Amino acid sequence: MTVPQSASEVVDMLICLAHLVEDTAEELGALDASLGDGDLGVTMRKGFTAIETKLSDPELSVVHPGDVLVLAGTTMASVAPSTLGTLLGFGFVKAGKKVADKESLDGAAWSVIWRTIVDSIATQGKAQRGDKTILDALVPGAEAFDSALERGDSVEEAALEAYVAARQGFEDTARMQARQGRAGRYYEHSVGYKDAGARMGALIFQAFSRSEQAS
Amino acid sequence: MTVPQSASEVVDMLICLAHLVEDTAEELGALDASLGDGDLGVTMRKGFTAIETKLSDPELSVVHPGDVLVLAGTTMASVAPSTLGTLLGFGFVKAGKKVADKESLDGAAWSVIWRTIVDSIATQGKAQRGDKTILDALVPGAEAFDSALERGDSVEEAALEAYVAARQGFEDTARMQARQGRAGRYYEHSVGYKDAGARMGALIFQAFSRSEQAS
Amino acid sequence: MKKFMNDPSSFEADMLEGILLAHGDELEALDPDRRALVRRQAPSAGKVGLVTGGGSGHLPLFLGYVGQGMLDGVAVGDVFASPSAMVMLEVTRRVNSGSGVLYLYGNYGGDVLNFDMAAEMATDEGIEVESVVGIDDVASAPKGEESRRRGIAGLFYLYKLAGAKAELGASLAEVKEVAEKAIARTRSMGVALSPCYLPSTGQASFAIGPDEMEVGMGIHGEPGMERLPIEQSHQLVSRLLEPMVQELSLGAGDQVSVLVNGLGATSREELYIVYRDVHRWLANFGIEVLLPYIGEFATSLEMSGMSVSILSLEDELVELLAHPCDTPFWRQCR
Amino acid sequence: MKKFMNDPSSFEADMLEGILLAHGDELEALDPDRRALVRRQAPSAGKVGLVTGGGSGHLPLFLGYVGQGMLDGVAVGDVFASPSAMVMLEVTRRVNSGSGVLYLYGNYGGDVLNFDMAAEMATDEGIEVESVVGIDDVASAPKGEESRRRGIAGLFYLYKLAGAKAELGASLAEVKEVAEKAIARTRSMGVALSPCYLPSTGQASFAIGPDEMEVGMGIHGEPGMERLPIEQSHQLVSRLLEPMVQELSLGAGDQVSVLVNGLGATSREELYIVYRDVHRWLANFGIEVLLPYIGEFATSLEMSGMSVSILSLEDELVELLAHPCDTPFWRQCR
Ligand SMILES: Nc1ncnc2c1ncn2[C@@H]1O[C@H](COP(=O)(O)OP(=O)(O)O)[C@@H](O)[C@H]1O
Ligand SMILES: Nc1ncnc2c1ncn2[C@@H]1O[C@H](COP(=O)(O)OP(=O)(O)O)[C@@H](O)[C@H]1O
Numbered sequence A, B: 001m002t003v004p005q006s007a008s009e010v011v012d013m014l015i016c017l018a019h020l021v022e023d024t025a026e027e028l029g030a031l032d033a034s035l036g037d038g039d040l041g042v043t044m045r046k047g048f049t050a051i052e053t054k055l056s057d058p059e060l061s062v063v064h065p066g067d068v069l070v071l072a073g074t075t076m077a078s079v080a081p082s083t084l085g086t087l088l089g090f091g092f093v094k095a096g097k098k099v100a101d102k103e104s105l106d107g108a109a110w111s112v113i114w115r116t117i118v119d120s121i122a123t124q125g126k127a128q129r130g131d132k133t134i135l136d137a138l139v140p141g142a143e144a145f146d147s148a149l150e151r152g153d154s155v156e157e158a159a160l161e162a163y164v165a166a167r168q169g170f171e172d173t174a175r176m177q178a179r180q181g182r183a184g185r186y187y188e189h190s191v192g193y194k195d196a197g198a199r200m201g202a203l204i205f206q207a208f209s210r211s212e213q214a215s
Numbered sequence C, D: 001m002k003k004f005m006n007d008p009s010s011f012e013a014d015m016l017e018g019i020l021l022a023h024g025d026e027l028e029a030l031d032p033d034r035r036a037l038v039r040r041q042a043p044s045a046g047k048v049g050l051v052t053g054g055g056s057g058h059l060p061l062f063l064g065y066v067g068q069g070m071l072d073g074v075a076v077g078d079v080f081a082s083p084s085a086m087v088m089l090e091v092t093r094r095v096n097s098g099s100g101v102l103y104l105y106g107n108y109g110g111d112v113l114n115f116d117m118a119a120e121m122a123t124d125e126g127i128e129v130e131s132v133v134g135i136d137d138v139a140s141a142p143k144g145e146e147s148r149r150r151g152i153a154g155l156f157y158l159y160k161l162a163g164a165k166a167e168l169g170a171s172l173a174e175v176k177e178v179a180e181k182a183i184a185r186t187r188s189m190g191v192a193l194s195p196c197y198l199p200s201t202g203q204a205s206f207a208i209g210p211d212e213m214e215v216g217m218g219i220h221g222e223p224g225m226e227r228l229p230i231e232q233s234h235q236l237v238s239r240l241l242e243p244m245v246q247e248l249s250l251g252a253g254d255q256v257s258v259l260v261n262g263l264g265a266t267s268r269e270e271l272y273i274v275y276r277d278v279h280r281w282l283a284n285f286g287i288e289v290l291l292p293y294i295g296e297f298a299t300s301l302e303m304s305g306m307s308v309s310i311l312s313l314e315d316e317l318v319e320l321l322a323h324p325c326d327t328p329f330w331r332q333c334r
């Protein structure tokens, strides 16, 4: 239960995430079906299956952990260009580029990564916290991570807190009115349903924290 | 109960025929539906309604009875260009032209008219007696008419015999296998049904004989 | 039945009014009912006049191919019913430049009768008339009884080839020869998945189960050869192509044109999938496709289904097929 | 659901293979999956490159309009799904002659995101990129919220006008200006009578009663404005035209182009009946129709329905609209 530092550890984390997505695909689809077109399970699985295939290639030689993120992001954006596939894919690409020079990722580097992903999604999606999107899991997750580090927690402890906050953020989307994407067309009728993208956001922090706790 | 001689009597006969068609339209349609596309009632009614309208026009001035037949035939062929509408229309046109010079129609002239109609339909339709078509009413009708005249019957008596023979010819089509038109595609399965066009043939001789007897 | 229309009894009239309002710069109606339509510039001096006709409900057939490089005039009938010989005659008179008129149409009882009558009347008036009748549907009668076959989407090739030949200044006999060559070298076969609905009655043209297809069905819903469970495109394609390729004696090194025609409700996406499988099947036998046509060329109102037509090419036909044309419903530039 | 196809999972691949086999003389695929398609001769020296993209299932949209006088390249997505920004970038690189590239596409979340990303990446590579987004569907958001509206068949006008302008050698800024004028002067509205079926799932895109119509439905089955009993064409036409004509402030003496678009299963006969009623309604207000378009321009697989688009004309637009073009799916000769 350590937070990934090297390129190969980031690979492991993403493969772990791919397995989580596989296990959660049906739930993602069902959540997206309530307020969207129901394809999120299919597209996320498609994206992460492709990522797993790319990253499991024995020929693969990436030295920098940032390159792993760029490769994963590019793959996602190429094979699963739905709203979330695109936002997430380019979020990973930008985060990877931000830490391109690092051979190992410490807490500060991960803090940059999460903030970059959040900023990228917010900018491209023209969205903010409270709009009932993936940001409502990613933003509390990233903030909890930073606060824990500031408090002097270990990176592992901080990651676990990030996951708990992201997970709570997902639950909280039930109270929100959607303001983005297909769900935005439901206006006040969107209240009462949880957001599918936010569920995906919680999965990301789950893989990051390597939490074994039930999702 | 006299056979038409003058142009205005031919007009009367065709208007009588139009009313017979009106009364029989449903039966014609039903017969055509068994072995064809079921439109014969609609098309014959359409054709004869137009003929009646044309012939009832007070401005109409036709001196020659043959012209009445040409006008009726042209109208039929124009407004009801189905198989039978066309065959019958041009049969009338050709018959009318054959007696174009006559101011009054005697038995011999009517004999020419019926034979011309039969020949025209047979030539254009590439059909002969026994093919289960209108010819199976018209041919026996025309033949009975000629035989009666030869025997010395009055034109009225001959016309009545023609109608009886045409009517019997229609009944006899039940035994025949269709060799023409849409019905021809049923081969041996066409046996047992009477031919719609032959029913129309019987109506023509009914109007000609001014028979009041139930159709 | 749900249709965009007004009173069903004005279906044809409203449609024809729309067509003339839209294409009045290219088409001209000779009668108030707009049943006799011609190219505005007809007759073209010295050019053989090409005339077709048939029932409505098959757009772009029949009237859609009147224009530069294809036909000169058309007689328009009610839905699925022949136009009258009088209308045909009216068209014939107008398109005759003195070089004669060729009738090109599909082999349907009512149409044959009426075109024959029109030809007789036109001949009486001193107009030279010849006829060539489309019989491309291999499913409608067995080999040896070709003259009983119906004409379907392959009519497009008849119009296109004869149209180009006439436009190039050929004589009536020469255009007729090309038309007959087109007939001899074209075969088609269709499949229906769902019926169409007659505007006048609202009745379905036939009944079919949710997983069935009717192989060989005609464009008025005439019964086909077999009712089968629907199969994958590549299987269906080989079912359709085999008899056609055999009748045309096609083999390695031969060149063909292919026309994949939608009957009305079938998506263009599906037609291209079918074309892919046709192209591959032919390529597998060494047969090369030049100038393929994919789209709606001869429909049956909103019937779901498609047909495949094959034209066996030779040098002159390639040239004629590639010749430019410009009609309201089909344009080939350059 | 009955479709002519092979394995549903290869629906897009088989269709694209068919399109390239049929139109390989005009179109070229940049990738083995054929998702990045361009005109063979792209880039044209000195010409602004025009690029579109979007989900499959709308033929002739989007890829159908790549060709002379219209677009230079297209990024093709799965059925009803956006293509990726990487594919868009690939197309962008190829069609850029150094004169810049203009993205023209419909306002759908996924497409906007991906084109924005592609623009960012292209800009990073030193390619000048601008975007104009189609928002013609008046039924998809109220007046005042135009930027939330969807792009439907009116995209055809966007492609045609910008395409002609670019072909005439205009600069990126000038072509963009024409494209924005096209957006400002085009309005559309559609009606659906029956759903389409997604090849991958076989599911109907929506449910509708046997006598109902959905006014304002989108081309993916997005909900419209009203569910009503079906009405006669002339009544429906006035329902559709009123808001469009009002938003475009059209009145006596104005000239427009009209596009009557079939969504897939609707017969061409019906589209011409609708056109008749559109023409008459406009004529009644003294509005003249130039250059009407009737046919299938933006479909939704085999959905039954149609849309009407109005383009408010002025001198330059008439010239650009009439300018010749020659693409696999739309040809204007001369
Ligand atoms: N503009 C946006 N900004 C950020 N996130 C968004 C935006 N729009 C949608 N999302 C997220 O994307 C999720 C849906 O993703 P996806 O299924 O890929 O969308 P679609 O199928 O509409 O392309 C939503 O649940 C939401 O979390
Ligand atoms: N070739 C033919 N010669 C003579 N009569 C024919 C021929 N074909 C059909 N008929 C007659 O026409 C009748 C059908 O007429 P109609 O309904 O007008 O045909 P369709 O609807 O097929 O055009 C048949 O019942 C038959 O009597």
Ligand SMILES: [Mg+2]
Pocket: A032, A036, A037, A038, A039, A040, A082
């Ligand atoms: Mg979704």
Ligand SMILES: [Mg+2]
Pocket: A037, A039, A082, A083, D081
């Ligand atoms: Mg989606």
Ligand SMILES: [Mg+2]
Pocket: B032, B036, B037, B038, B039, B040, B082
């Ligand atoms: Mg009939």
Ligand SMILES: [Mg+2]
Pocket: B037, B039, B082, B083, C081
């Ligand atoms: Mg009939």
